[in-house]
Amino acid sequence: MQQLDRDEFEKLFRANFKGLCFFAQKYVKDFETAREIVQDSFISLWEKRDTIDASRPVKSYLTTVIHNKCHNYLRDNRKFNHKLLEIENLLEIRDDASNDLLVAKELKLAIHEAIEELPEKCREVFLLNRYENLKYKEIAVKLGISVKTVETQMSKALQHLRIRLAEYMVLILAIFTLVKLITESF
Incomplete structure (x- = not known):
């Protein structure tokens, strides 16, 4: 050089x-x-x-x-x-968890609103069955109505919820599948 x-x-x-x-x-x-x-x-x-x-x-x-x-x-x-x-991956996981939390809150609100839209007797039958885990016969005795009326009211409630929550069905199915897999593994 x-x-x-x-x-x-x-x-x-x-x-x-x-x-x-x-x-x-x-x-x-x-x-x-x-x-x-x-x-x-x-x-x-x-x-x-x-x-x-x-x-x-x-x-x-x-x-x-x-x-x-x-x-x-x-x-x-x-x-x-x-x-x-690694840090970026953790942040993405946190963001995904935050998004999942927002979707879960939105879903919870949509379910609550859909239940509130039900006629009073229909809502009462649905809540007793799904939230208090009463069987149709127990609901009929408690409300003084026939088991057939309980079945009819539950059918109406479920049909209304299916229509009202159609946009959330994929998410709902994913959540129920995940919960089922978790409970089966324990």
Whole structure:
């Protein structure tokens, strides 16, 4: 490598900087990082200009230095990127959980509204069956009505809820399937 004075170094920098940045970017996939690596390589060249082999072409020296710095950067940042990926995954899980919570609240509100829309006797029969777990015969005795009337009222309630909550059916089925799988595994 020929002895570099300030003017020759500046010409070398201006002539090669941009191309070497693109060269480095192929490795690190980020232009700003590539620029920093190339700048560091030029600084290294300037600082070692007196000790570098004079027979070696300057551009060859720079590409070797840049190549090595890129590999060092990737090696050093692999651990960091792995941790960053873990953090991003946790944030995505938290976002998914937040979205699930919002959907669950929306579903709960829609169910409550649909139940409130039922006629009084129909709502009472439905609540006794689904929330107090009474059998049709027990509901009939408690309300002083026939079992057939309980069946009719439950049929009306379920039909109303199916229509009113149709947009939530996929979610409801997924929740019930999940609950069933969880309870069967214990």
